[in-house]
Amino acid sequence: MDTTVKILAAAIYNGRVNHAYIISGAAKSGKTELAKSFARAILCRNQNQNKSNNYSLQYCGSCAACISFEGGNNPDVVYVVPAKTAIGVDDIRQQVNSGISVMPYGKHRIYIIEAADHMTHSAQNALLKTLEEGNTFGIFILTATNPEKFLPTILSRCIICKLKSPDIKTTIPYTETEKQNEIINFIDRIFRDCSIAEIFEFARHMEQKENKENINQIFDIFALCFRDLIILKQTAEPTRIIQKDMINRFADLIPCLDTSRILNCIEALEKARWRLFQNANFLLTVEVMLLEFCGK
Numbered sequence: 399m400d401t402t403v404k405i406l407a408a409a410i411y412n413g414r415v416n417h418a419y420i421i422s423g424a425a426k427s428g429k430t431e432l433a434k435s436f437a438r439a440i441l442c443r444n445q446n447q448n449k450s451n452n453y454s455l456q457y458c459g460s461c462a463a464c465i466s467f468e469g470g471n472n473p474d475v476v477y478v479v480p481a482k483t484a485i486g487v488d489d490i491r492q493q494v495n496s497g498i499s500v501m502p503y504g505k506h507r508i509y510i511i512e513a514a515d516h517m518t519h520s521a522q523n524a525l526l527k528t529l530e531e532g533n534t535f536g537i538f539i540l541t542a543t544n545p546e547k548f549l550p551t552i553l554s555r556c557i558i559c560k561l562k563s564p565d566i567k568t569t570i571p572y573t574e575t576e577k578q579n580e581i582i583n584f585i586d587r588i589f590r591d592c593s594i595a596e597i598f599e600f601a602r603h604m605e606q607k608e609n610k611e612n613i614n615q616i617f618d619i620f621a622l623c624f625r626d627l628i629i630l631k632q633t634a635e636p637t638r639i640i641q642k643d644m645i646n647r648f649a650d651l652i653p654c655l656d657t658s659r660i661l662n663c664i665e666a667l668e669k670a671r672w673r674l675f676q677n678a679n680f681l682l683t684v685e686v687m688l689l690e691f692c693g694k
């Protein structure tokens with residue numbers, strides 16, 4: 399597993415989370431996903447249960463913090479958004495400094511500042527003031543493409559996590575094994591015999607906020623599954639597949655599949671990705687894609 403994830407997980411489960419992190423990396427290297435997974439794992443109330451799990455960023459999915467996080471309304475998460483193009487001093491004052499001393503609901507309040515390298519110098523100085531005050535429950539997670547734009551005083555107070563350039567593995571959302579399982583279950587259904595009602599139900603499920611916002615990552619998981627299925631079908635060599643933990647699921651499916659069917663799925667997936675990029679109707683696009691997956 400990625401060392402960055404291990405380091406972050408170790409910090410949580412050893413009770414040594416720092417007050418500020420910078421997650422840096424190229425576009426699409428998974429910065430936002432990692433920031434969110436880290437925040438969710440910090441806030442989950444069942445950390446003792448999560449701890450046993452091999453230093454990945456775990457969350458239980460059922461405690462109040464997890465449920466509200468999934469719903470996008472966990473009161474202990476503050477997404478700092480710029481009023482204009484860059485994050486200015488007023489954004490930091492209004493969204494961070496003014497509420498920093500209010501007690502959180504859980505143990506921590508997490509401030510996620512995306513594209514934080516776009517903070518003006520005065521914004522960085524305002525943030526620095528808060529970091530220097532050493533508030534015990536505030537945790538800052540900053541994402542950045544160009545960390546050299548931060549003031550040295552900011553850099554010296556943050557733990558810097560560098561992500562590798564995107565490749566097929568790192569673009570999958572971290573800790574999204576749940577999502578992966580859900581998608582593989584669905585693929586399993588479509589390649590056996592899936593009713594129209596099930597297809598529409600899955601499309602509506604995809605339309606829910608959390609899925610809709612992460613649709614590109616979900617498409618990436620679908621693409622990866624199709625890729626692994628083709629490789630397994632063609633080579634019968636499990637070592638060549640990427641999602642090795644899913645080998646048994648894939649092996650079960652292989653007898654029901656022919657390669658052209660999987661290729662059609664990949665084509666339908668890419669068509670849907672392109673349509674959504676062009677702002678086509680979300681539900682309709684996903685429904686058509688799923689129907690094409692089923693060969694209907």
Ligand SMILES: [Zn+2]
Nearest residue numbers: 442458461464
């Ligand atoms: Zn939880």
